[in-house]
Amino acid sequence: MSVVRNQLEPGAYCDSIILMRLRGALEDLPGILEAGAVMATETNLSLLAESGLLLESAADRRPDDLLVAVRAESEAAATAALEKLPTLLRRRGGGEESAEYRPKSLAVAVRQLPAARWVLVSVPGRFAARVAREALLLDRNVFLYSDNVELTEEVELKRLAEERGLLVMGPDCGTAIVGGVGLGFANRVRRGAIGLVGASGTGLQAITAAIHAQGGGVSQALGTGGRDLSVEVGGSTALAALSLLVADEQTEVIVLISKPPAPSVASALLSMARGCGKPVVVCFLGSPPPALEIDNLNFAHNLQDAAQLALAMVEVATYDFHFHKAPLGEPLPGFLRGLFAGGTLAQEAVLSLGDWLSPLRSNVALDPSMRLEEPENSQGHCIVDLGADELTVGRLHPMIDQELRLRRIEREAADPQVGLILLDVVLGDGAHADPAAQLAPAITAALARDGLEIVVLVVGTDEDPQDLASQVERLEAAGATVFRRPSGAWDHVRARLAALPSNGGVGARPADLAAPLAAINIGVESFYDSLVAQDDPMTSTQSPKVTALHVEWRPPAGGDARMMAILDKLRSS
């Protein structure tokens, strides 16, 4: 019989890394079975409640409060653990005090490292705008990782950046590569001639990783945040980033990637791109490309395609356009459950699979009717972006903290209606140091249930700190089917789950299409004339054999609606 205890520390702000480490430290204490340490937001509380870690007594908590919960073998163990809390909380930054002196404010930091042209901001959303503003006023460019920043704040920050000739990447900017260095989440890639601007974190990561895998390199990768291309923000960062890449000597080809922009913003962005003098690959995921190419613009279908096009343009790889006919396997019964850390990867999965697994719901669906209203609860075929704003308040992004996903894998596996779980694992700097260490056991446990398949898309490079080969090996050993290219994963899921092609039951008669044709025309007389004319060797070199007849039709009852109704009644009776 286990014991659950909660402890509330009012106003004790902790950043999410600290919370994750605190949870780990508590779970390492003797007699502790499970622990939770969260800022007391509604989502976090409901997640605690779901694990049975929340007590009613912990009422009246505010989002600023730290809530610690333990499930212990005994009352004594629980008490002992909670008594250690003050010590654990003091032991910040990975368990030991940092030796070097650390500034407590941005102003001091800038004096200490005046060469720093970039400030990375990842404090909780409600504090983020204030910190970013301070950085801009100190004449620094900002990489704003924080999410849950108000739209009005974003607009103000970007206006200020424009005035001062600075760049604000974000808010909710997951990744960037500046001068060869990855900021936030980034894969380690060769330096090279391809520069990228993206409103999408994992999208940029997937493309840069693909470029590296095929021998290409990246000059810069600049993020904009997901709302930059809205009417309100007007593409401020995207336009500034694009102009930076145009001026950047190392950049020979530019890749522009985002969800569909507002029309006025697309127009401004494409105008600038079209006049920039460098080839540009445009990938507006979810928006139909207007053409294969327009002037110097080349439109890509998807992430993989964007990488291929860019590589072809710097002549590192050829653009391989081929027709293939893959065999179809017997489909797996059951639902797809996609549990994604990467928002753009989730988005691309929805776009690629939505036409096949119908309905396919998602919290990132562009079609409002396909919206998954409660991303905490799966429904039919669905794809959940676990990094969405609403799920990350007061907790770390799922690319760092896998707890939410591990628990969800367990839950989905327990649902007998689920046939396939689809996961992404994004490697690189900033991401979890060893995702396979946690995922592999969870995958093995889940696959203990018959009739379940787990597919993992791994985005990473051979230079990434996590050791790509070992990650793949351990995931495969656990029983997962692993793919390195997004489209490979989508193809596999489609082949496994999409309804078997049907070709029966539709009964029109093929013989009715055979020549020679005979037809009756009723209505516009010129259509009859055209039929007859086609049989005339004088006007037609084709001259197929046609027999046609025109009906001299007049509306029944002279077109009188009341009389027509009476006639219909007489006929049917």
Next chain:
Amino acid sequence: MSVVRNQLEPGAYCDSIILMRLRGALEDLPGILEAGAVMATETNLSLLAESGLLLESAADRRPDDLLVAVRAESEAAATAALEKLPTLLRRRGGGEESAEYRPKSLAVAVRQLPAARWVLVSVPGRFAARVAREALLLDRNVFLYSDNVELTEEVELKRLAEERGLLVMGPDCGTAIVGGVGLGFANRVRRGAIGLVGASGTGLQAITAAIHAQGGGVSQALGTGGRDLSVEVGGSTALAALSLLVADEQTEVIVLISKPPAPSVASALLSMARGCGKPVVVCFLGSPPPALEIDNLNFAHNLQDAAQLALAMVEVATYDFHFHKAPLGEPLPGFLRGLFAGGTLAQEAVLSLGDWLSPLRSNVALDPSMRLEEPENSQGHCIVDLGADELTVGRLHPMIDQELRLRRIEREAADPQVGLILLDVVLGDGAHADPAAQLAPAITAALARDGLEIVVLVVGTDEDPQDLASQVERLEAAGATVFRRPSGAWDHVRARLAALPSNGGVGARPADLAAPLAAINIGVESFYDSLVAQDDPMTSTQSPKVTALHVEWRPPAGGDARMMAILDKLRSS
């Protein structure tokens, strides 16, 4: 001083061809300056009013009534013309009584030509379902050209067709090629190995014409009508048509074209296509292709691309993927006014130009915010489908009757804000016998105004009855710039009207991207760790030079919102 006279013939139903001919016959009478002959629908009355041909006295008219209007040089000429009306109305079918015996009902027609497996129905919308039902009950397939048919009627008709193993193409089906014979509007094309199914009339015409132009041929082209892929209709015709093409021995490659289908319908259609054993080119205009190819499915960007893909697959032409950089000209000031007869051509123009001419309004815009609410009145950049249901009640399609468009060209040319008028001319059986004869003078007259350009897209083949070469020659002689491929026309319009690329005014500093990088981190500490790790030759073969500093940040005022507000106030004062 001219005289206007109206005459109402209550309940005198006339089909639209008769009306068009009646108008022509009246205008040929001595002393008649202008004439109108319309079924008295609201749209038609307002068009008459616009030309100053409607008198107040013609009140109380119903849509079933025939309204004849003349503007004459004198009272006597007007009276004389209207007195001829009964004679003119009797002279049906092109001015002389047909010599052959013509059945007055479908049942008689079927007895007379029992070999006819197809019935072409183009009676006015409110009668159309009744005629189509009769044809199905007589065990005949239906080509249903009529528009303004109720959705519930369409569903009923298609259910009946399914039960009886028949095909209903339409309602609002503009074109088909069955057994080598064009039904409705159709270009004359070589017979060949490419079979098409399309929810789009001019889309099918543009693709079949392009296939023919490049040496390919068409086995069958089956229309479905624009609503077939809605949830309500469920793709009934498209599925049946697809299964016909699968069974059709002459068809080696299938092209499937439509506007974006409902997700459940797309799923059914693509499932069938994927299992059909033949290569299929899919072109869902306005919907992002999920990939370049999925199994045997190949996704096209646009009409031209669909034709190219199909041709490549039957090895008639190579699929040419190339990068080009076209020079940019000085843009023309002024608005685009697209006046289209072809709905799908209008749609593709919107999709191709919408990102560049912003806002671009249209009565066929997929984006509700870009909807042109009153297609009778232009607004900014806009594209009008003059063949849309709401504009064709009681009058012929603009591919046959050009009156509406001729008048509109005159009006747009008179607007000094208009810089470019874009027109389509669709040739082939069923279409106007000589569109250039009317359009060329209208174009010459419009171009009398300085600063106006007129671009014409001509869709047709060298086999079409109108003589393609002569059409193009006369349109060009009138001063129009003529294109034969849709994308050629869109490219030209884009180059002429899209805002000049701007590249100034965005002020972020290129030097800030240069290596070595120095950065300050504030928030998630692991991002700092990642920065430092990238500078470590032990963990990174890239090892760029990075200098980084982490700020030991705590929320101001312990995160207390009220205190933070006070601090902000103090600071700003």
